[in-house]
Amino acid sequence: AQSVSQHNHHVILSEAASLELGCNYSYGGTVNLFWYVQYPGQHLQLLLKYFSGDPLVKGIKGFEAEFIKSKFSFNLRKPSVQWSDTAEYFCAVSSGGSYIPTFGRGTSLIVHP
Amino acid sequence: NAGVTQTPKFQVLKTGQSMTLQCAQDMNHNSMYWYRQDPGMGLRLIYYSASEGTTDKGEVPNGYNVSRLNKREFSLRLESAAPSQTSVYFCASSERHSLSGNTIYFGEGSWLTVV
Numbered sequence: 001a002q003s004v005s006q007h008n009h010h011v012i013l014s015e016a017a018s019l020e021l022g023c024n025y026s027y028g029g030t031v032n033l034f035w036y037v038q039y040p041g042q043h044l045q046l047l048l049k050y051f052s053g054d055p056l057v058k059g060i061k062g063f064e065a066e067f068i069k070s071k072f073s074f075n076l077r078k079p080s081v082q083w084s085d086t087a088e089y090f091c092a093v094s095s096g097g098s099y100i101p102t103f104g105r106g107t108s109l110i111v112h113p
Numbered sequence: 114n115a116g117v118t119q120t121p122k123f124q125v126l127k128t129g130q131s132m133t134l135q136c137a138q139d140m141n142h143n144s145m146y147w148y149r150q151d152p153g154m155g156l157r158l159i160y161y162s163a164s165e166g167t168t169d170k171g172e173v174p175n176g177y178n179v180s181r182l183n184k185r186e187f188s189l190r191l192e193s194a195a196p197s198q199t200s201v202y203f204c205a206s207s208e209r210h211s212l213s214g215n216t217i218y219f220g221e222g223s224w225l226t227v228v
Contacts (some may be wrong), residue, residue, distance in 0.1 A: 009153070032213060044156075044219045051214045090155060092217075097183065099215035100146070100171075105155040 004093050006104035013081055014112050021076040021107050022058045023091030034101060035037040035065055035093040044090065052076065059087070083113045115139055117220035119204040122199060125226045126194045126223035134223050136204030141227040144210035146171075146217065149200040156203065162187050163210050194227045201225070 007022040025031065032051050036044040048059025055067040065076045074091060088108050092101035119136045126132055138145065143164045148156040148171075158171030162181040176198060178190045187206075191198055204220040 030213070032215065034216070036219075043221045046216060046218075049216060092118055094215060096213070098210055100158065100161060100210050101215075101217060103148075103156040105153060 001087050001092055001097055002102045004091055004102050004104035006089075006091050008107045010108045010110075012110045012112070015083055016064070016080050017111075018080070019076070019078040019081045019109070021091075021109070022107045023074045023076065023093075023104060024072050025074070025091075025093040025108065026072065028072070030096055032099060032101070033065070033067055034094075035059065035063070035074075035076050036090045036103075038088045038090065038106075040087070045078070047064045047089075053108060081109075081111050085109060085113050086111045097098055117204055117206055117218055119220040119223055121223065122224060123224045125228060126191070127228055128195060130194050131190065131192050132194065132225075133187070133191075133205070134202055134225075136188060136220060137186045137197065138204075138206040138218075140206060140208075140218065141184070142206040142208050142218075143184070144207045144215070145181065146205040146207075147177075147187070147189045148203045148205060148219075150203060150222075151200050152186065155192065159189065159202075171210075191225075194225075196227045199225060201228045 003026040005024045035047040035051045091104040094101040117138045144172045146161040147159040160179040165184045202223045207217045
């Protein structure tokens with residue numbers, strides 16, 4: 001079964017700092033990769049996704065992620081965070097047979113103004 | 114466009130009571146899902162419905178039943194609630210679970226407390 005690891009459980013940053021959240025998965029074949037964001041009290045929203053093509057994916061609100069197949073990784077980045085980025089971030093991975101995503105445990109990001 | 118709508122948003126149950134969480138989507142999606150979210154555990158799939166008329170177990174199905182009433186609606190039932198079922202429940206849908214590129218869209222969540 002697919003497994004997804006998010007190494008950072010809690011991240012605290014100041015505004016304008018750079019962000020990188022790690023995500024690694026276990027399956028070695030063709031994968032679909034996602035990052036979702038959950039703002040306080042809200043539902044999960046899709047930030048970005050990768051299915052094929054350019055491994056550097058750009059999403060909403062200035063986020064991007066890079067798929068590195070050799071490292072089984074899909075790390076999320078943002079050059080300069082804002083207070084409004086305070087949220088929980090989930091990496092998800094799906095693979096062939098049944099493309100139902102498996103989610104990581106999430107990373108809680110707090111950005112201080 | 115409402116997307117995925119689920120009710121109720123908040124519910125408190127006593128141990129042993131039963132209840133049904135309702136979910137409806139207006140995106141003409143074939144596949145629907147129920148997840149639960151617990152602190153430090155991320156989201157775990159309870160049940161899913163690949164298409165109208167079918168349902169399958171996910172990672173944590175024990176204590177739950179589901180019904181795919183029609184293409185739009187997918188309900189989750191707790192027959193005899195237990196404190197371990199205190200959680201936030203998310204309904205979700207997607208165009209088709211078996212296709213590469215399957216992207217899931219979530220409802221706003223239902224906060225359930227079992228005392």
